[in-house]
Amino acid sequence: MKPFPEECEFIDLFETEPHLLDPDSPFFYNHLTYMLERANGIIYFELEPGCHSATFIWKDKNDKTIVDLDLRNIKGLEIEKRNGLEFLRFLFHEDQELKDLIIKTKPEISVLWGTEGF
Numbered sequence: 001m002k003p004f005p006e007e008c009e010f011i012d013l014f015e016t017e018p019h020l021l022d023p024d025s026p027f028f029y030n031h032l033t034y035m036l037e038r039a040n041g042i043i044y045f046e047l048e049p050g051c052h053s054a055t056f057i058w059k060d061k062n063d064k065t066i067v068d069l070d071l072r073n074i075k076g077l078e079i080e081k082r083n084g085l086e087f088l089r090f091l092f093h094e095d096q097e098l099k100d101l102i103i104k105t106k107p108e109i110s111v112l113w114g115t116e117g118f
Contacts, residue, residue, distance in 0.1 A: 003076040004049045010034065013079050013086060013105060014045065040108045041066060045088075047077075054090070058109055067111055071101070 007027040011017055014034040021031035029050045036043040046055040052074045058067040071090060078089040086106035092098040102112040 003052070004028070004047075005077060005079045009079050010047070013088060014043075018047075036105055036109075038106070038108050043103075043105065043109055056103065058111065069101075 010032070014036045016034065016036075018032035018034050021033075027049065030048075032047045032049075034043075034045045034047075036045070041058050041060045044055075044057040044059070048054070052072070054071045054074060054077075056067065056069045056071065057065060059065050073093060073096065074090055075093050076091040078091065080087040080089060084107065085104060088103045088105060090101035090103075092100070097115060099114045104110040104112075
């Protein structure tokens, strides 16, 4: 498994080109910002693949924050598509005792996450 999907896979998932902090830097070493709008809100997603970090913000249509996550030490990301659904899966190192964070991006936004337990 590659730690992060290719740039074109993120563009396909978010249906837009990212805003780049440094247009001259390669994808893996850049700070990328994506926005995705659905009927139940807007996702703002920032990614720094080289630093293994991301920020995920989900706001409703009235600009009220529903979820705001600052994610560090990400082991990897996977993009999944099946039966008209699309997901972004965050993978974490086993010693962090975190389950995968799953963000559904299509047809609507939702979040599933938890801990491994004691």
